[in-house]
Amino acid sequence: MGRAPCCEKMGLKKGPWTPEEDRILINHINTFGHSNWRALPKQAGLLRCGKSCRLRWANYLKPDIKRGNFTKEEEDAIINLHHTLGNRWSAIAARLPGRTDNEIKNVWHTHLKKRLPQNQQPNNEISKQNKKQEQNDDQKSQCSSDISSHNNNNNNNNNNSISSSVVTTNNHDNSNNNDDVDSAENSFALDDDFWSEVLSSNKSNNETNGVMDIGADDYEFQVGDEGVFSSSSLSLC
């Protein structure tokens, strides 16, 4: 039957985005949202396909994106999450607030992969086997995405550190994929514990709103307001 191209090839611009295009896209999304990516470029007057707009927004323009180098803690978290989840960058990104899947993927391929000893090279089968399970998990709760989507207003300053203890207990080798599936679930539990722990300790220290200290850096957040980091969204059900 043939697959329709993602966008009309004629007349649509490709390649790096200009500041002007960025400005147009940001203004349009801030005003109208992005309920329909395919229609968005036309409405906004951009000569881009919807996919390109979505990618630009998701990976670069979205306000809660944290730019700059990855902290040691973040890198450790990525390594451990990758060990657990495989190449499921979006799932990893969902656990690292402010970081995008593309960014994580890049940093993995450019830095982190090289650190692994030969016998710990990733086994991509993990990701395939876990995919269904993860989808079920995601359906049960939007907890992961909530983590990233609820920390608006913290961008730029939120040099928040993810404790390496989040996921550091998976030191088993990856030769047994079935074990990995189980371990993955266990590590999700660890993940949950981590966030609950962070939040509960924060609550005791800072009441409901204030500065969360996780690791070396402070993390500002508010509880309850729409669109901000909230303990209810992080409890991971």
Next chain:
DNA sequence: AAAGTATTCAACCGCCTTCGG
């Protein structure tokens, strides 16, 4: 200083999944 090589990262491509008619 110039040329060659390596590295980084934004962006694209194509497949898969989801959703609505």
Next chain:
DNA sequence: GCCGAAGGCGGTTGAATACTT
């Protein structure tokens, strides 16, 4: 239940930049 459109994801590419010789 089927089909097509749209969104989302991971793999890959290639231009820009950094580094080495």
